[in-house]
Amino acid sequence: MKKINIEKKILSENEKCAIENTFFFTEQKKLCLNMISSPGSGKTTILVETITALKDKIKIGIIEGDVQTDIDAERIRATEAPVVQINTEGACHLSAVQISRALKELPVDDLDLIIIENVGNLVCPSAFELGEAGKIVVLSVAEGDDKPAKYPAIFAKSKVLLINKIDLLGHVDFDIERAKDDARRLNKNIRIFPISAKTGEGMSQWYDWLVQNVEQEKMRQ
Numbered sequence: 001m002k003k004i005n006i007e008k009k010i011l012s013e014n015e016k017c018a019i020e021n022t023f024f025f026t027e028q029k030k031l032c033l034n035m036i037s038s039p040g041s042g043k044t045t046i047l048v049e050t051i052t053a054l055k056d057k058i059k060i061g062i063i064e065g066d067v068q069t070d071i072d073a074e075r076i077r078a079t080e081a082p083v084v085q086i087n088t089e090g091a092c093h094l095s096a097v098q099i100s101r102a103l104k105e106l107p108v109d110d111l112d113l114i115i116i117e118n119v120g121n122l123v124c125p126s127a128f129e130l131g132e133a134g135k136i137v138v139l140s141v142a143e144g145d146d147k148p149a150k151y152p153a154i155f156a157k158s159k160v161l162l163i164n165k166i167d168l169l170g171h172v173d174f175d176i177e178r179a180k181d182d183a184r185r186l187n188k189n190i191r192i193f194p195i196s197a198k199t200g201e202g203m204s205q206w207y208d209w210l211v212q213n214v215e216q217e218k219m220r221q
């Protein structure tokens with residue numbers, strides 16, 4: 001008897017919707033990035049600084065994911081960038097369908113770049129694709145240099161690692177080389193930018209990376 005091996009991957013509802021979102025971003029030639037970190041590592045502060053620094057170069061729209069409140073959306077709104085707040089009402093990650101709905105409220109035609117600030121959580125959001133072109137993981141030095149080793153999935157999947165709050169390096173035990181080495185062991189292509197969103201140190205390299213990637217997306221055939 002002939003044996004047939006049928007290996008058909010059944011896509012989850014989230015994966016199907018993520019593919020639709022990817023199709024939308026690709027068609028519109030808009031770069032979409034998904035920013036993930038523990039609570040309080042500095043995502044919103046980095047976004048506010050980035051929007052302000054790049055306002056004459058690229059138009060950035062933000063999708064804010066939080067369990068509750070629109071505190072982060074208000075911080076983004078103060079920069080005058082378009083922003084949509086999603087409250088997950090308890091869920092610890094954003095889903096692709098929430099992004100699909102939020103996109104209808106953003107002036108996508110006017111934007112060059114859409115950044116999703118995911119719910120503060122280093123574990124769960126890495127398992128839910130949203131249709132983004134890349135993930136940005138933020139690790140602040142106050143969290144400890146062992147985090148790439150202990151929470152490998154998000155470091156393995158991200159295009160960029162922002163090591164934030166380097167202005168605090170003298171006050172915390174954080175071996176930046178250890179964190180970098182562990183992240184590179186998990187992901188040899190990861191780009192690492194040590195930054196301080198507070199003092200601005202290192203931010204220009206992150207801005208250059210963003211501008212370059214937005215340009216590449218626009219030039220794509």
Ligand SMILES: Nc1nc2c(ncn2[C@@H]2O[C@H](COP(=O)(O)OP(=O)(O)OP(=O)(O)O)[C@@H](O)[C@H]2O)c(=O)[nH]1
Pocket residue numbers: 037038039040041042043044045046072119120121164165166167168195196197198199
């Ligand atoms: N010293 C220092 N503090 C920072 C830096 N970046 C952010 N902070 C502070 O860290 C705290 C948390 O920053 P947020 O930007 O709210 O962090 P977040 O990742 O958006 O937090 P959630 O959305 O709650 O997950 C705030 O008090 C910021 O002022 C930095 O580079 N250096």
Ligand SMILES: [Mg+2]
Pocket residue numbers: 043044045072117
């Ligand atoms: Mg935030």
Ligand SMILES: [Zn+2]
Pocket residue numbers: 091092093124125
């Ligand atoms: Zn979750």
